[in-house]
Amino acid sequence: MPTERKVCVVGSGNWGSAIARIVGFNAKRHPTLHETVTMYVYEEIIDGKKLTEIINETHENVKYLPGYKIPSNVIAVPDLVEAAKDADILIFVVPHQFIQRICSTLLGKIKPTACGLSLIKGFERAEGGGIELISHVIQKLLRIPVSVLMGANIAQEVAAEKFCETTIGCKDKEMAPVFQDLIQTDNFRVVVVDDVDAVEVCGALKNVVAVGAGIVDGLEMGDNTKAAIIRLGLMEMIKFIEVFYPGCKLSTFFESCGVADLITTCYGGRNRRVAEAFVKSSKTIDELEKELLNGQKLQGPITADEINYMLKQRNMEERFPLMTAVHKICKGEMKPIQLVDAMRSHPEHIVKMERLA
Ligand SMILES: NC(=O)C1=CN([C@@H]2O[C@H](COP(=O)(O)OP(=O)(O)OC[C@H]3O[C@@H](n4cnc5c(N)ncnc54)[C@H](O)[C@@H]3O)[C@@H](O)[C@H]2O)C=CC1
Numbered sequence: 001m002p003t004e005r006k007v008c009v010v011g012s013g014n015w016g017s018a019i020a021r022i023v024g025f026n027a028k029r030h031p032t033l034h035e036t037v038t039m040y041v042y043e044e045i046i047d048g049k050k051l052t053e054i055i056n057e058t059h060e061n062v063k064y065l066p067g068y069k070i071p072s073n074v075i076a077v078p079d080l081v082e083a084a085k086d087a088d089i090l091i092f093v094v095p096h097q098f099i100q101r102i103c104s105t106l107l108g109k110i111k112p113t114a115c116g117l118s119l120i121k122g123f124e125r126a127e128g129g130g131i132e133l134i135s136h137v138i139q140k141l142l143r144i145p146v147s148v149l150m151g152a153n154i155a156q157e158v159a160a161e162k163f164c165e166t167t168i169g170c171k172d173k174e175m176a177p178v179f180q181d182l183i184q185t186d187n188f189r190v191v192v193v194d195d196v197d198a199v200e201v202c203g204a205l206k207n208v209v210a211v212g213a214g215i216v217d218g219l220e221m222g223d224n225t226k227a228a229i230i231r232l233g234l235m236e237m238i239k240f241i242e243v244f245y246p247g248c249k250l251s252t253f254f255e256s257c258g259v260a261d262l263i264t265t266c267y268g269g270r271n272r273r274v275a276e277a278f279v280k281s282s283k284t285i286d287e288l289e290k291e292l293l294n295g296q297k298l299q300g301p302i303t304a305d306e307i308n309y310m311l312k313q314r315n316m317e318e319r320f321p322l323m324t325a326v327h328k329i330c331k332g333e334m335k336p337i338q339l340v341d342a343m344r345s346h347p348e349h350i351v352k353m354e355r356l357a
């Protein structure tokens, strides 16, 4: 391994830019990290000027994270291969719908000894049925080991350096402290666990529950209903992991990637906000995403679709009524109020006394 690891942040959206602030800051102070960090920017023109040029001149991503400086040792690069080719650590942080194309472009063009850290919340439809974790997709396509980072981390608040926690899922004992040094600051505290799949699945599933929370907010159902959605959503997340990722630990739900991320997203996230607006307007989710998010991307409705694809194949929609209803409401196949109807017959509502024995 090189004495100074080079880092590339693949992505420069809302979260990508916030994490680049942290990584840039840490790369300057940790001697084991190369000071210059590259950041792949999907090029676009803002007021007649290239976004990469704006970032490199003003050190601010004026479109996706306005108002927060990115350290000057973070260099915005519009060419993906150019940005990533020398990196020892690749931080993947793009909306999950773009990861296939990113990996195809990088295939054979990165260091074979590189390793990845995926901050991407979502799934990918697997060839031949089912769904695949994004970290597994990257691992398979690029043939590098990939760890994950998920947590209660609304980008704006992280950028404002408000205290929070995050979870890194990593099985590699050598890399765990390296990732911690790369990411941790006084206000962004890192716990590393080895239950990697559970960390990632939590990050993906909570976006679907957040859409549910936004739906009941839009219906003005109040705090008790929203708490019920969050609780039943959590129970479905746990069930989903039990069924599809057996062997994961329940304790992982108590890390930042679990209950904490679920709560923050159900109150302060984009999925919640757009879902609320969806209920209150006659516009589609796609229209509202464009209207409200200025180029940022929603993950919840697509994730609900990916999960539904899997549940349908396994004939399991009824065991996951919240995830199923959220999907159908986003698709216009159910009315928003039917989310509450679906919760009335939730399989969680049983006599649980035997569990006391
Ligand atoms: N924003 C947040 O608060 C948090 C986001 N995340 C996760 O991080 C991941 C990335 O999210 P954000 O950085 O917020 O992205 P974002 O939602 O701000 O998306 C915009 C980004 O997508 C890029 N983009 C647009 N079209 C593209 C294309 N065809 N190919 C490649 N890139 C394209 C844009 O250039 C921009 O960088 C997601 O999985 C999200 O769930 C995780 C924690 C917090």
Ligand SMILES: O=C(CO)COP(=O)(O)O
Pocket (backbone or CB within 6 Å): 121, 151, 152, 153, 154, 155, 207, 210, 261, 264, 265, 268, 269, 270, 271, 272, 298, 299
């Ligand atoms: O993942 C997030 C916070 O941890 C952000 O959630 P949203 O994509 O709903 O804003």
